[in-house]
Amino acid sequence: MFCISLEPSHYQFVKKLGYIPVGLGDKKFSNDWFSDKSGDNISNKNKNYGEYTYHYWIWKNHIDKLDSKWIGFCQYRKFWSLENHKNEDINFQNLESKIITEIPEKFNSYESILGYPIFINQFRGMKFIKKGVKFFINRPLSFFDKNKRNLKFHFDFMHGENNLEKSINLLDAKNQNDFRNYVNSEVSFNPHNMFICRSKDILKSYYEDLFPWLEKCEKLFGFDDLKGFGKTRIYGFLAERFMSYWFKKYTKSTVMPIIFYDIRNDLN
Numbered sequence: 001m002f003c004i005s006l007e008p009s010h011y012q013f014v015k016k017l018g019y020i021p022v023g024l025g026d027k028k029f030s031n032d033w034f035s036d037k038s039g040d041n042i043s044n045k046n047k048n049y050g051e052y053t054y055h056y057w058i059w060k061n062h063i064d065k066l067d068s069k070w071i072g073f074c075q076y077r078k079f080w081s082l083e084n085h086k087n088e089d090i091n092f093q094n095l096e097s098k099i100i101t102e103i104p105e106k107f108n109s110y111e112s113i114l115g116y117p118i119f120i121n122q123f124r125g126m127k128f129i130k131k132g133v134k135f136f137i138n139r140p141l142s143f144f145d146k147n148k149r150n151l152k153f154h155f156d157f158m159h160g161e162n163n164l165e166k167s168i169n170l171l172d173a174k175n176q177n178d179f180r181n182y183v184n185s186e187v188s189f190n191p192h193n194m195f196i197c198r199s200k201d202i203l204k205s206y207y208e209d210l211f212p213w214l215e216k217c218e219k220l221f222g223f224d225d226l227k228g229f230g231k232t233r234i235y236g237f238l239a240e241r242f243m244s245y246w247f248k249k250y251t252k253s254t255v256m257p258i259i260f261y262d263i264r265n266d267l268n
Contacts, residue, residue, distance in 0.1 A: 005076040009267045050236035059207035070103045072196035077262035084257045092266040111251035112197045114190035115258040120154045121187040151183040159230045170216040182245045190244040
């Protein structure tokens with residue numbers, strides 16, 4: 001389990017969990033941390049790609065060194081758990097007892113694990129209206145009909161109108177139509193760019209489909225004109241939607257809860 005953090009002070013806690021510490025961002029991390037800055041890397045794009053600069057580093061520098069077993073990713077404020085826990089019930093003292101340290105045998109019949117899905121169509125219409133009345137002028141039915149609020153609707157609203165469709169047009173032939181159908185029909189996605197997969201071969205196949213596509217998207221969107229969090233991190237958000245689609249299409253997938261506790265509250 002790779003655990004991504006922005007803070008060098010998190011090292012001992014992450015190691016205590018039995019996880020592999022990954023340091024991203026501009027702060028200085030010791031050589032004990034894994035990083036995205038050596039070898040063939042895109043660490044300079046971290047503010048646009050988020051955790052995927054580390055995934056790129058694994059793809060280019062480390063994929064063949066991984067063991068052929070479960071490989072997972074979590075973050076300093078989002079962790080895998082076998083049970084759903086309310087945020088108010090989690091604290092620094094009990095966090096370790098609530099997160100996974102190994103994959104139980106009951107998951108052995110699966111090839112990948114994703115987080116519990118977020119349902120876009122369960123958001124109230126007023127949640128969207130408050131953020132962008134103009135967006136609904138050409139989509140009046142989406143305010144009243146929850147099923148109109150699919151993944152494409154949500155991406156258009158949060159990350160720029162038609163940016164998802166423009167990106168899909170750049171996908172390879174084996175994924176383009178299926179991914180387009182996915183975002184136009186599905187009303188939920190598996191969030192946070194977190195997944196666990198059963199082998200490095202699966203991981204490598206995912207990267208080989210994902211990163212050439214994102215590279216093409218860079219030529220479309222660039223970096224200099226991306227303003228606001230929803231567009232600045234657009235490559236990470238594209239990857240998040242593609243992740244849900246890809247693992248469901250190409251692997252036997254199941255879900256596991258993701259719980260929230262920011263260890264920066266206790267470790268500065």
